[in-house]
Amino acid sequence: MRCAVLAACLLLASPLTPAEEVIHVAYSERPPYLITQPDGTPGGLTGAPATAAFHNAGIPVQWHKVPSNRQLMMVKDHASPSCAIGWFNTPQRRQYGKFTKAIYRDRTWVVLSNAAFAARNIGSLAELARQHDARVLVKDNYSYGNLDAFMTHWQPVKAISTASTLKMLQSVNTGMVDLMFVSEDEGHYIMQHHAAQHPNLRLLAFKDMPRGMERHIMCGTNVPDEVIARLNKAITFK
Structure with a gap:
């Protein structure tokens, strides 16, 4: 009984911070942007910097390889904190998502x-x-x-x-x-x-094509701002 009380007190004294919650990160196989590596993490032009950002920020993740529409559903669903890799930051998506700094920019x-x-x-x-x-x-x-x-x-x-x-x-x-x-x-x-x-x-290749856009990690609005800040600090793309 005393052990149970002590364990409960320790939990109350050291609650998990939002940044320590497991973030569900979705992506789909899309070379050269996203390519699943032997260890199960996403690599590629956007996958590698996203994986590195979560790792260097010390944020635990669970990877989900799912189609793009399913990724959007996960980001919009507040049942669990979720993000998706490599999305454009558009006004429509800002209505239901938060975006990190750019992790890559397309050439054209x-x-x-x-x-x-x-x-x-x-x-x-x-x-x-x-x-x-x-x-x-x-x-x-x-x-x-x-x-x-x-x-x-x-x-x-x-x-x-x-x-x-x-x-x-x-x-x-x-x-x-x-x-x-x-x-x-x-x-x-x-x-x-x-x-x-x-x-x-x-x-x-057309001579008047617009320049490519920046790609980001897009997260649901229930992902704490602290997580976004830590990811931004860990992102090295400039």
Whole structure:
């Protein structure tokens, strides 16, 4: 009995701080941004700095490899403190999430198209805006940065997908859609590692493409500000 009372007193004297709570961190396999390492942690352009930030900040985490829409549900759900890796900081997402400092910045956007569409020899967004019959594939609940406003003005035939990027490119390769926007990093990775299986893919660089956006760790509003502050202190990207 005395041991039980002593244990209870110790718990009251040394409560867990919010920063010591396990944070559930979600990501999906998306090379070169996110690649699961042999030890089960995410690596890659955004995965590695995020993993390092949680580790160096001394914040315990539980990794969850889930689709992007599930990541958003975890961040919005207040049942447990959750974060997701590599998301753009947009006004809409700030309504339900908190963001760390940037962990990476994309270089620019490129167009991944099939050979038939590439044969139109379009060299700029201004020319693309006149192609109203173009069929563009976009990821559900994704933001494409400054290209969001461009697509609203352009109003192409739009197809929405919940599949992974690697599955989406199959639709481009087979001609089900004409094109999709990807980052330069992702585009070069796809052409280097998957072009042999998808020979109709073409990578188009337009002269007036906007610069890529910064990527962040996005957390739910129930994640304490102390956790965000500790992550920001641990993030080394500038």
